[in-house]
Amino acid sequence: MEISAAGRLEVRITAADVGKRVSVRSLRDGGPPGERFTDTVGVLTSWDNGVLRITRRNGESVAIPESVLVAGKVVPSAPARRRGPAASYAELARVSARAWQPVERARLGEWELRAAEGFTRRANSVLPLGDPGVPLDEALTAVRRWYDERGLPAYVQTATGAEGAQEVLCAELERRGWVREVTAELWTGALAPVADLGAEPSGVVLSREADEAWLARYRRKGVSEVALRVLGSGPSVWFAAVPGREAPAAIGRCVVDGRWAGFAAVEVDPAQRRRGLATAVMAALARRALDEGASAAWLQVEDDNAGARALYDRMGFAAHHAYHHHRAPESSVPAGDGSA
Secondary structure, X not given: OOXXXXXXXXXXXXXXXXOOEEXXXXXXXXXXXXXXXXXXXXXXXXXXOOEEEEEOOOOOEEEEEHHHEEEEEEOOOOOOOOOOOOOOHHHHHHHHHHOOOOOEEEEEOOEEEEEOOOOOOHHHOEEEOOOOOOOHHHHHHHHHHHHHHOOOOOEEEEEEOOOOOOHHXXXXXXXXXXXXXXXXXXXXXXXXXXXXXXXXXXXXXEEOOOOHHHHHHOOOOOOOHHHHHHHOOOOEEEEEEEOOOOOOXXXXXXXXXXXXXXXXXXXXXXXXXXOOHHHHHHHHHHHHHHHOOOOEEEEXXXXXXXXXXXXXXXXXXXXXXXXEEEEOOOOOOOOOOOOO
């Protein structure tokens, strides 16, 4: 925290610092002796009517009255990463979007509206990388109308916790009643160590297409033609399977895109877990990605998937940023001429 020359803590932030990453200390109500203060680090998203709102790395918004502030300062926009390849949020957002493409898309300024008949939120949400070209309320009205015309709920995908992410947009959406339904994290790591985890031959079969056997293990049942198009989208897509009796014992998917290899759909038969099958699948896919020139890896993992998070941590992955899907309020979309 900021300490003056006289040794006193000082508040060195103002409302002009909205949008910057800050660290503040405030008084805690009812705290035990010796724990009178609490520290909050995140992006200052608003300072109105005597209340600061700070969005933490995980997307949580914290309200702090001015009256309990003890100290505060602006801090670097993103902490130094301890491991993993260097990458900006924008780069990873575009790479992950190319690895899971919709079947229909439209532009609203620099925002991309995506639809795939409801198959996953990622393929049926707005990717707001930049300026929509119109005021936010007008943009959100156009977004809701576009998804309403397709019989889909309107979602906006946002990110927090990395330089160039969208804490301010998250706060503005929530102020307008948009509900954050899902939070997950995008993790990155070096690719070569993943490839070294599994010795060849591992019994993993690689294919360019998701065949019926692969789909039998995939957790989303009744996959449609649209879903197959999404699964098969990306610059260079590979599917992996460990053969089993009725369905593969394990499966995985990898998309190679320049220096990046993106892993997804790593699933193991519950009866055959803790046998290293997920590791074998990822190692086989990593070796193929290395052959195609990739050197870095990314994947997405939900907050409550403790087993996967432990596995990826052992492989050398670390969280880069959190991402969220905000759903529009249930009220009807205002009438209009249908233009975006």
